[in-house]
Amino acid sequence: MNRRDLLAAAAGASLLPVLPAPGRAGTVSGDTAPAGSLDIVAEFYGPGPSGIAVTPDHRIFIGFPRHAENHSKATLAELKGDVLVPYPDKALSLPSSASPDHRLVSIHGMTTDSRGRLWAIDDGKIVGQPIAPGAAKVIGIDPATDRLIASIVLVPPTMRPDSHMNDLRVDLTHGALGTAYVADSSFGTAPALVVVDIATGRQRRVLADHPSVQAEKGFLTVLEGRPLRYDPRHPTFPIGGVDSITLSPDSTILYYSPLTSRRLYSIPTALLSDFDATDAQLAAGVRDHGEKVMTDGLATDARGRIYLTAGEHDAIMRWRPEDGTIDVVVRDPRIVWPDGIFATLTHVYCTLGQWNRLAGFNGGKDLRQPPYLLVRAPIAPPIREDQS
Numbered sequence: 001m002n003r004r005d006l007l008a009a010a011a012g013a014s015l016l017p018v019l020p021a022p023g024r025a026g027t028v029s030g031d032t033a034p035a036g037s038l039d040i041v042a043e044f045y046g047p048g049p050s051g052i053a054v055t056p057d058h059r060i061f062i063g064f065p066r067h068a069e070n071h072s073k074a075t076l077a078e079l080k081g082d083v084l085v086p087y088p089d090k091a092l093s094l095p096s097s098a099s100p101d102h103r104l105v106s107i108h109g110m111t112t113d114s115r116g117r118l119w120a121i122d123d124g125k126i127v128g129q130p131i132a133p134g135a136a137k138v139i140g141i142d143p144a145t146d147r148l149i150a151s152i153v154l155v156p157p158t159m160r161p162d163s164h165m166n167d168l169r170v171d172l173t174h175g176a177l178g179t180a181y182v183a184d185s186s187f188g189t190a191p192a193l194v195v196v197d198i199a200t201g202r203q204r205r206v207l208a209d210h211p212s213v214q215a216e217k218g219f220l221t222v223l224e225g226r227p228l229r230y231d232p233r234h235p236t237f238p239i240g241g242v243d244s245i246t247l248s249p250d251s252t253i254l255y256y257s258p259l260t261s262r263r264l265y266s267i268p269t270a271l272l273s274d275f276d277a278t279d280a281q282l283a284a285g286v287r288d289h290g291e292k293v294m295t296d297g298l299a300t301d302a303r304g305r306i307y308l309t310a311g312e313h314d315a316i317m318r319w320r321p322e323d324g325t326i327d328v329v330v331r332d333p334r335i336v337w338p339d340g341i342f343a344t345l346t347h348v349y350c351t352l353g354q355w356n357r358l359a360g361f362n363g364g365k366d367l368r369q370p371p372y373l374l375v376r377a378p379i380a381p382p383i384r385e386d387q388s
Contacts, residue, residue, distance in 0.1 A: 031313060036330030036377055041349065042079055043371035047071040048353035051110030051167075052340040052374065053118055055143050061087060061118055062351065062374065063107035063340070067125035067164070067187075068358055076107040076120060079374070088146045100124065101134030101153050109167025110340065113178065114251070117142050117149065121168045121182055124154075136165050138180045138196055150198055152180075158196075158203045162188030166243050167297070167340075171251040174273035175199055181254055181272065183245045189215070189232050191241020193256065195272060206272070206279060212286050213242035215260035221294055222312055223356050224336070230260050237356050238296070238337070246298035246306060248321075255306060257295055264289040264306075264319065292319055292326060296355075297341035299348060301379060307348045309338035316341070316350055316377060330377035347376040 041060070051063030060079040064071065074086035074093040086093035092104050110120045117140060124135025136159055140150035154165060166185040172178040175197045182194035184205070192208035207213050219230035221237060228236045243259035247269070255266045271277055271285045293310040300306050307329065308317040315331040316338060329348060340351040351374055357367035 034332050035328050038330050038332045039376050040373055041376050042374040045370045046073050048372045049351040050108055050340050050353055052342045052349050052351050053110040053112050054342050054344050054349055055112055056116045059143055063110050065108045066106040067123055067127055070127050075104050088141055100132045105135045111169050113170040114172050119170045121165045123165045152196055152201045158194055158205050162186055167245050169245055169247045171269050173251045174269055179273045183242045185240030185243040185259055193242060206282055210283050212265040215241050215258050219260045236361050244295045244298040246300045249302055249304050259296060262291050262294050264292045293317060296339050299341040299343040301343040307341055307343050309341050311337045347378055349376045
């Protein structure tokens with residue numbers, strides 16, 4: 001009697017096959033099944049993209065930092081059709097002999113303010129070199145004129161030798177000309193939030209010792225099927241402290257998260273923008289919203305929903321502030337290390353730089369496979385102008 005007959009006899013009834021018939025596959029993980037709709041906006045065969053911002057009139061701007069690859073292309077560019085144009089011009093965006101405080105060195109995170117103006121953080125870092133004085137700065141550009149409206153150099157003690165000024169958001173409701181909030185995820189192990197008054201250039205580091213900005217000790221991630229443990233001395237994937245950052249639609253709340261973490265935090269901007277507030281007062285204002293997915297980028301839509309890059313799941317997800325629920329916007333195997341993210345009224349845009357495949361994380365072998373992508377997914381249900 002064969003195995004199936006024995007099982008049937010033991011059960012006293014006929015059974016369905018307990019093993020798949022030859023040539024038939026069993027069930028597969030839902031994590032491998034694409035979900036949602038993904039459009040490829042652009043393919044890049046040069047340096048990898050990071051920051052992304054889209055103006056209300058649909059102009060697209062992309063940052064190409066030099067902290068991982070010292071490339072000779074534009075560090076800030078506008079995508080016109082299928083062409084990247086140095087922005088605001090070649091003199092500022094391309095490598096030159098100008099002093100670091102008079103050119104763009106390594107544009108990383110990007111955003112727009114409530115008036116549709118473009119803002120970016122220049123992390124000032126060229127791979128293999130120390131950050132030069134004047135290189136790290138907050139810049140603002142008015143797309144209506146394509147001219148700089150602000151260039152605020154970050155200086156010590158706000159700026160540290162191991163700073164990694166990673167991303168920023170700009171709040172026009174506090175300060176004479178607004179306030180910039182910058183995530184310094186740190187190339188070392190000293191992250192912090194940075195607050196900059198745009199009118200005066202006054203700046204400071206805050207919450208540097210608070211758990212909400214720190215990488216989680218012992219953190220474990222699974223990227224492209226590889227379990228990887230956080231080790232700041234010998235990193236095998238992109239790591240760091242506070243990195244993801246976004247504002248509520250009315251700029252009253254700043255949400256943030258460390259890169260090496262799955263927790264989401266927030267703090268009222270009325271408190272964060274107050275240069276007289278002590279770190280103890282700031283710490284008391286921090287709210288822990290609980291666990292989410294590991295994120296390298298956050299973006300807010302007009303309804304206050306927050307979009308999450310979910311590199312462990314090849315996905316972009318969405319968090320709802322009213323109840324903390326998370327849903328999948330789009331999942332696709334082409335989503336390899338989603339980085340910069342930006343939500344418009346109709347779509348969420350995301351750059352895919354494949355940063356986890358850099359040689360430094362893979363025993364000296366660069367595993368990236370150009371083209372690098374700029375993708376977008378529709379926001380469902382669609383957001384109309386009258387629903388802000």
